[in-house]
Amino acid sequence: MLSRVSASKPGPKKANGGGNININVNVNVNGKTSPTSPRKAAGNVTGPAASPKNLVQSSRQGTTACGSSRKDHSVNALDMSEAVKSSAEKYASIADTPAWKALVDHIPEIEETHLRYLLKDEERCLRLSLEHNGLYSDFSRQRVTPETLELLFDLAKEAGLKEKIEQMFQGEQINETEHRSVLHVATRAERNKELIVNGKNVVEDVWKVLDKIKHFSDQVRNGEWLGATGKPIRDVVAIGIGGSFLGPLFVHTALKTEPVASMKASGRRLRFLANVDPVDVARALHNLNQETTMVVIISKTFTTAETMLNARTVRKWITAELGEEAVSKHMVAVSTNVKLVSQFGIDPDNTFEFWDWVGGRYSVCSAVGMLPLSLQYGFGIMEQFLEGARDIDNHFLNAPFEKNIPVTLGLINLWNISFLHYPARAILPYCQALAKLAPHIQQVSMESNGKGVDMNGKPLKFEAGQIDFGEPGTNGQHSFYQLIHQGRVIPCDFIGTIKSQQSVYLKGEIVSNHDELMCNFFAQADALATGKNAVELRAENVPDNLIPHKTFTGNRPSTSILLPELNAYTTGQILSLYEAMVAVKGFVWGINSFDQWGVELGKVLASKCRSKMNSARTQSRLIEASDGFNFSTTRLLNRYLKGKTFLQYPEPRDIFPCDLIDSENCIPPDEI
């Protein structure tokens, strides 16, 4: 990992990483003490082909081993930490390493190529595709050659990628600015696995909560749990924002038309309330009956302003109709902050815990997603989702780099950003059920890797992170694809399925509806890669004056991901794949992908605004210079304050916007 490599063309490569790893580690996840580092079990990295069963090796001797081998563990851990540290010490930045420079030197070679010709090389195409357990990824339309991959693997080695992945899986406090482990993978670990963190098997804690979710969701679904007036619960409103919303929404959108899942959800509605905009309250509560509605408040911190105001609003909506005592039958919570949940008035029995070692944007496999989604689809379906995520976790941890899909795709993504300087990526599922994948990955990727400094606080010498956006095909084709074909170069992820969740094939049509959709999936990737030149246009008798307008330069990179079908399991696979790709980039760039300080300043300023807004409204005055806003903001605020409003200050009365709207015209998005 640490050796300097030649900047010239690399020789034949050995597999980077590979083998299995047994996890049984003892670190302090909560304290501020420096972390105990990971321990490799005997023979752990040089074993034979990876067995996906070995994410976290079950071992009864584990607890004892933890105590008795603690010294051993520390020694090995030290070795590894020292190794990673000394790399960082040798080079101020990953951009200073010979491996990075070799990639910079390689750029002109790639610039001489064109995907139109690279795609004719069948051997290259074979090399540039990977399959794992039904998930097939073809990256032959990326601007890479097998040599680029070798150089990227060298870079990964120089960055200590293998060790960093292991450290994450072993519960080391790699989120250094918050002194936290990063263990979302434990939220989907097998029940019999063991991961000792701070003397505790966290997998046991995970399954305690999962069992509680199963029990509770079964009770609600089979009518054992009744609302305050004795009626069964049919509808669920999940209140949360960011990571406490986007992941569950993505999974819900993926499952709602999947035949088995939708059968399990028959007669039930799951709605989300995220935005503090009262319009979102109106839409979320529209046509719901308090007597048959369960509210799940989801907030890791239980302090997020938007979520807490929405929670108070919906609580009023419940209690105004059913009385205070109805809270215990109609409101439950998911949080790490059990104390604040109980201060809010929610029974600890109705609280579903998760832990500070699960990042908000990585929390969909914890109670954050598992509770509302199990209420909607049943625990059995959601268990398959966990299994799919676990499958890719094991692959990510154990597969040698050259067979490792998230590592390879993550490194190619990094190549596009840091070396070819493409600032954005489009996530384009040819699968309507993946409509919320892009918004979810936007948070996972941009909140994780949108950083300006490295782990040591030093400004980065390169751009990290990228602008992620996307829409399902074919809708995107009629929207922004013009730009990606003839304007800016935006590397694309095309995602398709072999089988549709909902097959339609009309008599007289030459292809089924899903085949029609997928024809676009295949066509778009090739149109971007090969383009169309003047010679071809002339052969089609295109007039000279139109040739520049009709020319497609091509050479625009993309990856095609093909799944057998979209179900709970493959949804889990896709989730874990994207999470892992984000980690790969962050580890190589040497940044902390697991904090999010950049969201704080806006929150503080909004809070200042809130208190000034309150005094201006209650004293019926405008904002003054002494309130401390700049000239522009003062003018904006005063224009707002002078505007017409429904609101009554200083004694507001409870108004529920859903009462004010015409029910015929308000159709919540999930019912369109």
Ligand SMILES: O=P(O)(O)OC[C@H]1O[C@](O)(CO)[C@@H](O)[C@@H]1O
């Ligand atoms: O779950 P919480 O604590 O309400 O936080 C919601 C979201 O807010 C953020 O902290 C920042 O906006 C996200 O990282 C997080 O997912």
